[in-house]
Amino acid sequence: MIVVGVLLADTMSPIPQRPRTVFRMGHSHGAASGGHAHGTGVKHRGRLLAVLAIALVVFVVELTVALLTGSLALLADAGHVLGDSVGIAMALAAITVAQRGVPGSRRTFGYHRTEVIAAGLNGLLLLGLCAWIVWQAVGRLQDPTELEGLPVLLAGAVGLAANVAGLLLLRAGAEESLNVRGAYLEVLGDALGSVAVLVSAVVVLATGWQRADAVASLAIAGLIVPRAVSLLRDVVEVLLEATPKGVDLEELRDHLRAADGVADVHDLHVWTITSGMPVMSAHIVLEDSVEAMGEAHEVLDRLRSCLAEHFDVEHSTLQLEPSGHAASEPHLHH
16 A cells, blocks of 8 residues: 655646636736747737836826926826836746746745745735825815816827827737736726826816816826725735635546545645646545555646646645545645
8 A cells, every 4th residue: 555655747838728727817918928928928018018118207297297387187097007107027037037036945936026025025015106196186186286277188189199109019929928018908907097198188278177187187096096995905915925816726636536446535625826827736536446656646737637628727736645644644635
């Protein structure tokens, strides 16, 4: 009989032709792809860099004009662009880490969690920015600031044109890579902010109603808050090692139990190292008919095939156990 068998199954690649359940983190600011999407994202790295450069230019232009004119809407949009630039930079970092990150003896998963830390800081920064925008906007609704609409209009037009260029650059890659799709959504959000700036500038020029600038800044803050909250929620889920969204543990357990030679599955855990990098561990109880290591190896191969055909797991650890071994484990989780 097998006393204890501890076998590791690393980096299981899914079979693209077969339907499967994909484990991945919900959408977030600077969404990073899973292990396979990292590969497709590499070829779009140049486009992501170009979009990041465009976004930073827009940020500088809008910030400069906002400081010169006193436009709160333009300042809010500049902050929006800066936050999204950080998101795009995180997408690029995720690609780089996935390609070059080498695990060490102290950091066995490399530096993948740096993306999560950066995302958390970005979310807090965005929420702080929104609070400041709302505070300023309320004050300006009561006591509006005189500003020139034309420079604001021109800066908003530059921002919108740059965003359209960014969308065109990323449109094709958005269908192939989650990293690129996340960046595409970032730029789309920036475009909506630029539209708000343009509308407020037109209203100021056409009617002289200065409060339009404060209203537009509140609208931009309204665009930022849900995304920042969603980002922080995803970060907390990762740090708490919660089961990733879209993962049905019972379905996964059933797939493992259905393999020939498997009597039961316990201590099944699925968590996320970083966005799009799920990790799974499980204790597999073998049937009594499995008596030799060669047979156990066949069971492990069947489990690998099951996971490869139906699930996309970046890294998994399977512990094979004889029947009755679970009773000797002090901490048993179903």
